[in-house]
Amino acid sequence: MNEVLLRSENLARAFGGLQAVAGVSLSLYAGQVTALVGPNGAGKTTTFNLITGNLRADSGTAQIRGRPIMGLKPWQVARLGVARSFQDLRLFTHMTVRENVFAATETASWFWQPGGSRARLRRQERAEAALEATGLAALADARAVDLAYAERKFLSMARILAAEADIWLLDEPASGLDLASRLRFGELLKNAQARGVAICLIEHNLDVVVELSNRIAFLDQGRVLAEGDPGTILKDPALAAIYFGDRPQEAA
Amino acid sequence: MIAYAANLATLVAIFGILAATLNFVVGFAGIFSVAHAVFFGLGAYAGAQVALLLVPDALLACLVAAIVAGGLSLCLALPALRVRGEYFVAASLGLQMMATTLFSEAKPLTGGIGGLVAIPRPTVAGIEVNVLPLALVALALILFLTARLQRGAFGRSLQSIRDAESAAEALGKNVAAVKTLAVAFACAGAGIGGALFALHLSFVNVESFTMDQSVLVMAMVIIGGTGTLWGPLLGAILLLSLPAGLAFLPFIPPTEVGAVQQIIYGLAMTLLMIFRPAGLVGDLSKGRATA
Numbered sequence: 001m002n003e004v005l006l007r008s009e010n011l012a013r014a015f016g017g018l019q020a021v022a023g024v025s026l027s028l029y030a031g032q033v034t035a036l037v038g039p040n041g042a043g044k045t046t047t048f049n050l051i052t053g054n055l056r057a058d059s060g061t062a063q064i065r066g067r068p069i070m071g072l073k074p075w076q077v078a079r080l081g082v083a084r085s086f087q088d089l090r091l092f093t094h095m096t097v098r099e100n101v102f103a104a105t106e107t108a109s110w111f112w113q114p115g116g117s118r119a120r121l122r123r124q125e126r127a128e129a130a131l132e133a134t135g136l137a138a139l140a141d142a143r144a145v146d147l148a149y150a151e152r153k154f155l156s157m158a159r160i161l162a163a164e165a166d167i168w169l170l171d172e173p174a175s176g177l178d179l180a181s182r183l184r185f186g187e188l189l190k191n192a193q194a195r196g197v198a199i200c201l202i203e204h205n206l207d208v209v210v211e212l213s214n215r216i217a218f219l220d221q222g223r224v225l226a227e228g229d230p231g232t233i234l235k236d237p238a239l240a241a242i243y244f245g246d247r248p249q250e251a252a
Numbered sequence: 253m254i255a256y257a258a259n260l261a262t263l264v265a266i267f268g269i270l271a272a273t274l275n276f277v278v279g280f281a282g283i284f285s286v287a288h289a290v291f292f293g294l295g296a297y298a299g300a301q302v303a304l305l306l307v308p309d310a311l312l313a314c315l316v317a318a319i320v321a322g323g324l325s326l327c328l329a330l331p332a333l334r335v336r337g338e339y340f341v342a343a344s345l346g347l348q349m350m351a352t353t354l355f356s357e358a359k360p361l362t363g364g365i366g367g368l369v370a371i372p373r374p375t376v377a378g379i380e381v382n383v384l385p386l387a388l389v390a391l392a393l394i395l396f397l398t399a400r401l402q403r404g405a406f407g408r409s410l411q412s413i414r415d416a417e418s419a420a421e422a423l424g425k426n427v428a429a430v431k432t433l434a435v436a437f438a439c440a441g442a443g444i445g446g447a448l449f450a451l452h453l454s455f456v457n458v459e460s461f462t463m464d465q466s467v468l469v470m471a472m473v474i475i476g477g478t479g480t481l482w483g484p485l486l487g488a489i490l491l492l493s494l495p496a497g498l499a500f501l502p503f504i505p506p507t508e509v510g511a512v513q514q515i516i517y518g519l520a521m522t523l524l525m526i527f528r529p530a531g532l533v534g535d536l537s538k539g540r541a542t543a
Contacts, residue, residue, distance in 0.1 A: 052422065078424035090419035092412040103412045106405040107424035111433065113405045163423055 002029040005198040006082070006167050011050050011060035012222075020046045022222035023060065028167060028198040033189060035209045035230070036202045038219035039243055044202045045087070047219070048169045052084055053077045064167065079107060083165035085156045087172050091144040097155055098140040101127040104159040130161035133188065150181045157188055168192065170201040174208045186212055206234060218243075258384055262452050264492050265387035266445045269394050271472040271484030273441035276398055278470070279479030280407060281434045282414030283333075286466045287344040290328075290351040291321040291439035292446040293461030297361060299447025300368045300456055310374035310386050313447045321443025322436045329435045333428060336417070348463050355458040367457025374451040383452035390448060391485075394441050399481050401437070410434055471517065475524055477531025486532055491517070 006028040013021045021043040028034055036044045049055040051062050053074045062069050064080045072080075092100045105123040106113050113119065131137045134154040139147065144155060153173065160168055174185050189199060189212055203209050209216065209230060216233040218226045220242050226233055233239060270292055277283040295317035302313040328347055335343055355362050362368065373380050401407050409430045412420040421427050450456045472491050477483025494516060498509050528534065 054418065054422075073426075074418070074421040075424050075426045078422055084422050086419065086422075090416035092415040092419070094415055095408070095411055099408055099411075103408040103420070103425075104423045106408060108405070109409070109426040109429035109433065111401060111404075111406050111437075159419075159423060 002031050005030050008062040012058050019222050028200050030196045030198050031193050033199040033213040034215045035213035042219040043222040081165045082167045083160040083163045084169040089156045093145040101130050101158045101162045104162040127162050130158040134158040166197050168199045262384045262387050265391045266449050267488040268391045268485040269445035270469045271488045273438040274469050275473045275484040276438045281410040284341045285344040287348040288469050289461045289465035291442040295321040295443025295446025296450040296456045300371045300450040303371050308372035314444045317443040317447035318440040322440030325436050325439030333431050369455050371454045387448045477534030480533040483531050483533035
């Protein structure tokens with residue numbers, strides 16, 4: 001098995017009386033795509049938010065290459081090599097496509113970035129490579145707000161590529177994409193996998209899950225009910241019943 | 253007449269500095285502060301005290317004013333920066349109200365309501381100088397620095413935070429540090445404007461650092477165009493020239509100039525928000541609803 005880049009153990013978080021995540025343990029392996037699958041409200045995005053520090057966990061731990069990350073702020077987790085996308089994309093709407101991607105390479109908080117012109121050139125190369133890889137080079141000077149939906153999706157991926165993170169958390173990255181765009185997106189993921197990136201994606205389209213993922217973690221009511229290869233998990237009739245809303249009635 | 257024009261030009265340059273620095277936080281960082289006059293005031297008092305107690309050296313006064321205003325902005329803004337959007341507006345409003353009271357009450361530092369009087373004429377290297385050339389140089393310097401920062405990595409960080417704070421943070425940007433630096437830079441600039449204001453008038457009191465002044469500077473930024481380089485300066489020129497222009501119109505009685513001015517301000521702001529929501533210099537497509 002490949003190296004574990006990110007591991008969470010028993011992550012839990014409640015909102016008032018609602019236990020959104022109830023002990024999620026998850027491992028992300030270098031060069032593998034893990035799909036988080038489950039019905040709405042299963043706790044998938046909350047799990048991402050707990051790992052990235054956007055939410056504080058009530059209990060549980062998470063490590064990146066063995067280094068504990070609980071209590072770190074989102075920007076600190078990001079600097080350890082975690083990049084994420086959001087369901088609502090959260091692009092820098094009034095900046096150009098190129099600026100969006102270039103901004104992803106500049107993490108220093110000071111008035112200038114360290115490393116001088118050589119480092120700047122290297123950042124520019126990273127940004128241009130990300131634009132090429134996502135097919136956005138021709139639109140580099142357009143404002144993000146003026147892009148079509150699929151292009152916006154690819155811009156959020158271009159930012160992640162340019163950030164050079166080795167752990168990707170992608171929240172419904174393929175939703176709303178047509179077949180051609182989905183194939184391009186699949187290529188991006190395969191290239192990243194080949195470079196050893198550990199990818200976790202939340203996805204509702206099971207065709208996309210089968211197409212792209214090596215492993216599935218099936219979440220329901222804040223727990224990982226099953227974990228394994230897509231063929232096995234998706235053929236499980238009990239899980240299918242939960243996913244499609246035909247939940248078996250519990251005994252009174 | 254020349255003295256009148258020189259006075260107006262000096263005030264335009266000083267308020268141009270204020271508007272440009274406020275624009276840096278409002279236009280580029282999306283931090284809506286209605287307390288910019290506080291830091292203008294801190295700089296004015298600091299600069300005045302340097303001139304009164306030490307030497308009336310303009311450069312020293314500006315340096316001390318920048319350090320005091322920029323430094324105190326860190327202490328005062330850090331807790332406030334933890335809140336977002338409209339909550340920051342409320343927090344800065346509270347700061348403005350608190351500061352106005354402190355300026356009125358801290359007599360040993362500010363002279364209280366009566367203010368600080370008889371501030372000596374400024375000098376540079378021991379030679380007495382007018383404030384106008386100093387204010388123009390300071391304005392040019394601040395516009396240059398603002399443009400450099402805006403076009404560089406820091407500007408991109410600020411704009412990314414303005415557009416999507418959580419996404420910027422998810423890309424490794426320390427949002428609090430970037431915002432704090434932006435506020436400190438802008439407030440240090442406002443402090444320099446304050447020192448020049450005190451040296452220009454030879455007198456300062458709390459009346460110049462109230463909520464009205466903060467709103468006036470905000471209006472300059474909005475009318476000129478938030479997030480643009482030249483817009484705030486244009487806003488400063490327009491809003492400071494308007495009362496002067498009205499005073500020359502023979503059919504407006506001098507006692508009514510103030511009321512007419514307020515009506516024109518209100519009308520201009522309303523028309524601007526309808527027809528040019530991004531300001532006079534701003535990109536017309538910005539601020540409009542997009543599909």
